[in-house]
Ligand SMILES: *[C@@H]1O[C@H](CO)[C@@H](O)[C@H](O)[C@H]1NC(C)=O
Ligand SMILES: *[C@@H]1O[C@H](CO)[C@@H](O)[C@H](O)[C@H]1NC(C)=O
Ligand SMILES: *[C@@H]1O[C@H](CO)[C@@H](O)[C@H](O)[C@H]1NC(C)=O
């Protein structure tokens with residue numbers, strides 16, 4: 325999205341209009357911000373109108389990165405905080421443990437000369453399954469260089485890790501150990517997920533956090549939009565093995581990005597990514613339409 329179109333929209337909004345950003349033609353299946361099963365993309369999803377988002381997005385197009393104390397609700401702090409969420413999912417996530425960002429309390433960004441840019445954050449992280457939240461301190465370093473390395477993260481959220489999910493994980497593991505399954509569309513185009521498929525969906529979120537952590541920069545804000553499909557392969561060395569086709573949403577570019585992800589999971593070993601592949605752009609699925617209503 326070019327800066328000029330954003331300015332144009334901002335001007336339209338100034339005339340007292342409302343704005344909606346829609347992703348077509350898969351609007352129903354990929355833009356799930358309104359569905360109960362979607363993970364909140366930002367802390368204040370419910371009260372953040374499209375207007376605020378677009379204006380914030382415009383702000384981020386500036387060349388100079390925000391430094392010093394950050395507005396907790398603006399993109400720079402939100403992007404860094406989401407990297408923390410992905411980090412926690414890669415370290416501790418499971419079919420019964422998924423972390424989401426509840427809110428950003430404060431953030432500070434600092435230029436670290438050659439090594440990159442460091443964010444210090446106070447955030448509330450939420451366990452998506454129990455809904456418990458914890459206030460955590462975190463540090464995110466976006467390294468400099470081309471190609472850019474993935475951000476490095478330090479975070480301590482001790483309380484959330486005490487939630488005991490072992491029994492559920494073991495039961496799910498046993499239940500799935502001898503089966504092979506194929507499932508599509510989690511959630512479906514109505515935002516619905518069969519309760520029996522929820523662990524599979526959670527596992528998809530956790531596994532896609534490996535991609536999102538690795539791909540994140542100060543200019544991205546990723547969220548998993550949908551598991552397009554899952555194929556379970558034969559269990560190997562006591563590890564459940566899955567092939568996921570995942571759609572990610574970058575809120576900054578409004579792009580839907582397709583990835584294939586082959587990984588294993590067991591209660592003992594967690595998620596181990598074997599292979600990940602960025603799928604070529606599918607132009608029909610990626611057309612982004614910005615609809616501005618001035619009435
Ligand atoms: C967590 O919150 C969601 C949405 O508010 C609700 O549907 C769900 O039942 C809650 N889960 C628990 C375990 O309280
Ligand atoms: C799974 O298969 C193993 C042997 O291949 C068998 O011992 C075990 O009972 C099976 N488990 C279930 C839940 O069917
Ligand atoms: C992260 O992604 C880059 C490409 O964007 C790739 O070269 C690199 O191997 C990936 N790193 C990890 C740890 O997956």
Ligand SMILES: *[C@@H]1O[C@H](CO)[C@@H](O)[C@H](O)[C@H]1NC(C)=O
Nearest residue numbers: 506508552553554555569582
């Ligand atoms: C999974 O979804 C992708 C994208 O819609 C599709 O290209 C692929 O063929 C599907 N795979 C299976 C096994 O259904």
